Amino acid sequence: MYFFIEPMRESDVPRVQEIERQSFTTPWSATTYLRELRSPEHSRYIVARYSHARPADQLHEPEPRRNWITNLLLSRFNASAPPSPYTVVGYGGIWLTVDEAHITTIASAPEMRGYGVGELVLNGLIDLGLELGARFMTLEVRVSNVVAQNLYLKYGFEARGTRKRYYTDNNEDALVMWTDDIASPEYQGRLRQLRMLLADRLRRQEEKGAADAQRPN
Numbered sequence: 044m045y046f047f048i049e050p051m052r053e054s055d056v057p058r059v060q061e062i063e064r065q066s067f068t069t070p071w072s073a074t075t076y077l078r079e080l081r082s083p084e085h086s087r088y089i090v091a092r093y094s095h096a097r098p099a100d101q102l103h104e105p106e107p108r109r110n111w112i113t114n115l116l117l118s119r120f121n122a123s124a125p126p127s128p129y130t131v132v133g134y135g136g137i138w139l140t141v142d143e144a145h146i147t148t149i150a151s152a153p154e155m156r157g158y159g160v161g162e163l164v165l166n167g168l169i170d171l172g173l174e175l176g177a178r179f180m181t182l183e184v185r186v187s188n189v190v191a192q193n194l195y196l197k198y199g200f201e202a203r204g205t206r207k208r209y210y211t212d213n214n215e216d217a218l219v220m221w222t223d224d225i226a227s228p229e230y231q232g233r234l235r236q237l238r239m240l241l242a243d244r245l246r247r248q249e250e251k252g253a254a255d256a257q258r259p260n
């Protein structure tokens with residue numbers, strides 16, 4: 044199994060909505076997604092795609108430089124690009140303000156959870172933040188959403204406030220989480236280590252998938 048990150052396309056919206064409905068109690072509409080995709084000056088969305096084996100155009104390992112996930116971006120942000128043959132298994136987006144990249148949404152497909160997809164998407168979003176000159180990543184998360192909080196804590200997000208009754212479906216509070224300066228040497232060092240671990244994990248899964256496919260039933 045091989046996962047890679049690409050900009051979200053308009054043709055991805057139906058599949059994104061399918062995952063969205065399985066992941067959130069108040070899903071965004073298709074219209075909202077299309078509006079977001081058509082406003083690249085203040086918002087950016089990416090998807091994680093799945094392939095049984097590494098696609099031929101990704102056979103070369105990207106140079107291990109700072110933004111190795113950005114190297115995986117096959118195309119730039121052209122939301123009306125033709126549909127991709129590779130299934131969407133995760134997605135996420137950011138809103139940009141002066142020096143902040145605010146994560147608006149992030150999810151992985153329920154059947155693909157626990158394989159590093161959410162972490163890969165988060166890395167893609169951090170890369171976007173860096174590329175666009177943001178200094179901080181921010182987000183809101185339900186106080187009860189321990190799985191997502193674990194992912195964010197791993198990447199240096201800290202809870203720095205609460206928004207009372209932020210979620211209107213059940214009046215749940217939101218934790219407001221922030222990173223330190225994502226361009227700082229300290230954060231970059233942490234990111235580099237986490238990315239090496241993630242790359243190893245994804246490579247092992249890819250190799251296991253290839254070995255399983257060779258094995259007779």
Ligand SMILES: CC(C)(COP(=O)(O)OP(=O)(O)OC[C@H]1O[C@@H](n2cnc3c(N)ncnc32)[C@H](O)[C@@H]1OP(=O)(O)O)[C@@H](O)C(=O)NCCC(=O)NCCS
Pocket residue numbers: 066067148149150151152155156157158159160161162163183184185188189190191193194197
């Ligand atoms: C949150 C979410 C995106 C995580 O995606 P995922 O693909 O399952 O996660 P990954 O396999 O990449 O795991 C990354 C990290 O998440 C945390 N995590 C994942 N599954 C976990 C679990 N079952 N229990 C606790 N922590 C977990 C861990 O920190 C993990 O790192 P580790 O493997 O080193 O322990 C996914 O669970 C999801 O889509 N949830 C529903 C939507 C949602 O809540 N989005 C967040 C809104 S703020």
